[in-house]
Amino acid sequence: MAALDELGVAYTEAMADPAFTAELSRLLTTYAGRATPITDATRLSEHAGGARILLKREDLTHTGSHKINNVLGQALLTVRMGKKRLIAETGAGQHGVATATAAALFGLECTIYMGEEDTRRQALNVARMKMLGAEVVPVTAGTKTLKDAINEAFRDWVTTVDDTHYLFGTVAGPHPFPALVRDFQKVVGEEARAQVLALTGRLPDAVTACVGGGSNAIGIFTAFLPDNSVRLYGFEAGGDGVATGRHAATLSAGTRGVLHGARTYVLQDSDGQTLASHSISAGLDYPGVGPEHAWLAETGRVTYLPITDSEAMDAFLLLARTEGIIPAIESAHALAGTLHLGRQLGPDAVVLVSLSGRGDKDVDTAAAWFNLESSPTGVR
Amino acid sequence: MTAMPATFAPSKLNQTLARCKAEGRAALIGYLPACFPTPDRGIAVLQALVEGGVDAIEVGLPYSDPVLEGPTIARSHDVALRAGSTTARVLSAVQAVAATGVPTVVMTYWNPVERYGVERFAADLAAAGGCGLITPDLLPDEAEPWVEASDAHGLDRIFVVAPSSTDRRLAMTARYCRGFIYAASVMGVTGTRAQTSSLAPGLVGRIRATTDLPVGVGLGVSNADQAAEVAGYADAVIVGSAFVRRVLEARGPADEAVAVRTLAAELAAGVRRR
Numbered sequence: 220m221a222a223l224d225e226l227g228v229a230y231t232e233a234m235a236d237p238a239f240t241a242e243l244s245r246l247l248t249t250y251a252g253r254a255t256p257i258t259d260a261t262r263l264s265e266h267a268g269g270a271r272i273l274l275k276r277e278d279l280t281h282t283g284s285h286k287i288n289n290v291l292g293q294a295l296l297t298v299r300m301g302k303k304r305l306i307a308e309t310g311a312g313q314h315g316v317a318t319a320t321a322a323a324l325f326g327l328e329c330t331i332y333m334g335e336e337d338t339r340r341q342a343l344n345v346a347r348m349k350m351l352g353a354e355v356v357p358v359t360a361g362t363k364t365l366k367d368a369i370n371e372a373f374r375d376w377v378t379t380v381d382d383t384h385y386l387f388g389t390v391a392g393p394h395p396f397p398a399l400v401r402d403f404q405k406v407v408g409e410e411a412r413a414q415v416l417a418l419t420g421r422l423p424d425a426v427t428a429c430v431g432g433g434s435n436a437i438g439i440f441t442a443f444l445p446d447n448s449v450r451l452y453g454f455e456a457g458g459d460g461v462a463t464g465r466h467a468a469t470l471s472a473g474t475r476g477v478l479h480g481a482r483t484y485v486l487q488d489s490d491g492q493t494l495a496s497h498s499i500s501a502g503l504d505y506p507g508v509g510p511e512h513a514w515l516a517e518t519g520r521v522t523y524l525p526i527t528d529s530e531a532m533d534a535f536l537l538l539a540r541t542e543g544i545i546p547a548i549e550s551a552h553a554l555a556g557t558l559h560l561g562r563q564l565g566p567d568a569v570v571l572v573s574l575s576g577r578g579d580k581d582v583d584t585a586a587a588w589f590n591l592e593s594s595p596t597g598v599r
Numbered sequence: 600m601t602a603m604p605a606t607f608a609p610s611k612l613n614q615t616l617a618r619c620k621a622e623g624r625a626a627l628i629g630y631l632p633a634c635f636p637t638p639d640r641g642i643a644v645l646q647a648l649v650e651g652g653v654d655a656i657e658v659g660l661p662y663s664d665p666v667l668e669g670p671t672i673a674r675s676h677d678v679a680l681r682a683g684s685t686t687a688r689v690l691s692a693v694q695a696v697a698a699t700g701v702p703t704v705v706m707t708y709w710n711p712v713e714r715y716g717v718e719r720f721a722a723d724l725a726a727a728g729g730c731g732l733i734t735p736d737l738l739p740d741e742a743e744p745w746v747e748a749s750d751a752h753g754l755d756r757i758f759v760v761a762p763s764s765t766d767r768r769l770a771m772t773a774r775y776c777r778g779f780i781y782a783a784s785v786m787g788v789t790g791t792r793a794q795t796s797s798l799a800p801g802l803v804g805r806i807r808a809t810t811d812l813p814v815g816v817g818l819g820v821s822n823a824d825q826a827a828e829v830a831g832y833a834d835a836v837i838v839g840s841a842f843v844r845r846v847l848e849a850r851g852p853a854d855e856a857v858a859v860r861t862l863a864a865e866l867a868a869g870v871r872r873r
Binding site for chain 2: 478
């Protein structure tokens with residue numbers, strides 16, 4: 220509690236300090252590669268009822284996903300608080316890689332907690348983190364995925380809080396993390412809104428993103444929240460299908476509860492025990508969701524829908540073959556939802572998609588899914 | 600803002616703590632999760648705590664995400680859940696233990712209580728003979744439904760403070776506590792430690808400057824010497840991981856009950872040492 224209060228105070232002071240915001244802005248430009256472009260996905264659009272699809276290219280940032288935006292902000296805050304060590308949880312490994320990167324950049328020690336199951340399916344990112352000098356701790360408790368990695372990181376933090384900052388990666392967890400992470404991610408939507416206006420002369424009809432904890436979604440949605448004409452869609456991991464129970468679609472199928480210090484929606488049983496989630500995408504495989512998303516769902520401002528593993532993988536391959544972009548499987552959920560949406564909205568519509576990350580880390584999963592090794596072009 | 604708690608006649612737990620104080624010693628509170636290692640054997644080991652001489656019992660409600668527990672207790676929650684722990688079975692265990700006459704409180708993360716229904720949980724806990732709840736992940740200033748339900752059913756309300764808690768938060772937390780206030784003696788998760796905490800006496804001193812409530816100190820105690828040391832400055836010595844470890848290391852039901860009873864007796868002697 221004291222550490223969270225300390226963080227909240229440090230954050231408020233930092234954001235009011237022009238030197239801090241200028242340094243963050245400089246890093247985002249010269250190190251992370253912002254602003255990221257929007258790409259007009261004209262060939263993909265043929266598969267989406269002709270709707271114009273604009274991709275916000277967070278995959279082109281340094282380290283390959285939107286995670287770097289939040290990480291650079293919190294790493295600067297860590298230095299400002301005088302702490303010497305970073306810890307973080309990671310699911311897909313993108314947040315872990317970004318955190319390990321910032322630790323190297325600022326000369327901080329770094330420990331990353333990652334579910335054992337995820338270290339296997341995202342082995343490339345484990346190797347990257349180690350190369351960057353981070354210690355990667357595989358978590359064998361519970362479901363061996365993101366939820367359990369968060370538990371372990373909290374256990375570390377309560378012991379080491381004097382010299383360690385827990386660099387939380389998503390808009391979940393205890394206050395002030397949901398607000399702080401949102402504020403470091405909202406640059407995505409601020410840029411994209413201006414870019415869409417400049418390119419098309421109008422606001423998009425819809426903005427879409429994938430939602431696990433929900434950081435890229437909050438990042439792209441926030442700038443559009445006051446624009447009532449813009450429909451917002453969050454696509455959750457539907458796994459094998461919500462009806463099968465093997466999914467991570469917290470807002471579609473969860474109930475109100477408390478998880479990791481946030482009151483939100485949770486996949487839980489009738490006794491309040493957290494259920495194991497399932498998704499082909501490690502980054503969406505979380506049985507909770509950011510509390511602001513729970514609020515946006517309840518107020519109806521954002522529509523949340525599940526996308527199955529199979530739909531996401533089809534969209535993954537489709538983007539690769541129509542636009543020459545291999546997306547993260549997480550982002551492929553947003554693409555799959557956008558294809559459905561485009562067909563509903565028709566050829567006059569403009570849909571902005573958060574392409575939150577690139578898919579290099581997913582090549583093993585995709586190769587197995589599409590049977591690429593035994594077929595020249597891949598057939599499932 | 601939550602309404603300020605009502606005042607009550609001393610609970611059974613308070614009477615026990617007062618009796619120990621009158622004897623010139625700290626109380627010994629033993630913790631084990633319910634349904635550990637199985638629902639039936641869990642009741643037997645909880646009863647073994649009583650036979651060994653603990654003054655009060657803390658029954659853990661096993662939870663899927665026990666973030667504040669070290670590896671030993673976290674594993675016991677996992678074992679209990681796999682063995683079929685449910686909230687209803689935890690309440691049955693409370694009933695069985697409370698029937699021995701020893702004050703029994705439940706230690707639980709908040710989500711299972713909320714899912715069960717706060718008012719319903721309070722009613723069923725009181726009906727089972729439980730004295731109250733220890734809620735490590737519930738902030739008193741966000742606990743209005745529990746404050747109301749615990750008042751309505753005369754249950755003790757034990758919140759947790761840590762060495763990092765500010766004086767302001769200590770004072771605020773103490774105002775909401777009833778029964779005792781739980782001082783986590785180290786910065787860290789639960790688990791036995793070779794040495795007791797150097798931070799604990801200072802924390803207890805800061806708590807005593809703000810409240811007359813009894814102070815229970817937990818985290819790290821595993822043997823009679825440590826119990827005696829903590830008893831030198833606390834009103835209650837709380838032991839959990841050491842009991843859990845005895846159960847995990849035991850060779851079957853008879854052995855685990857003996858191991859728990861033996862450790863409880865050693866620690867009970869520790870808190871009586873002069």
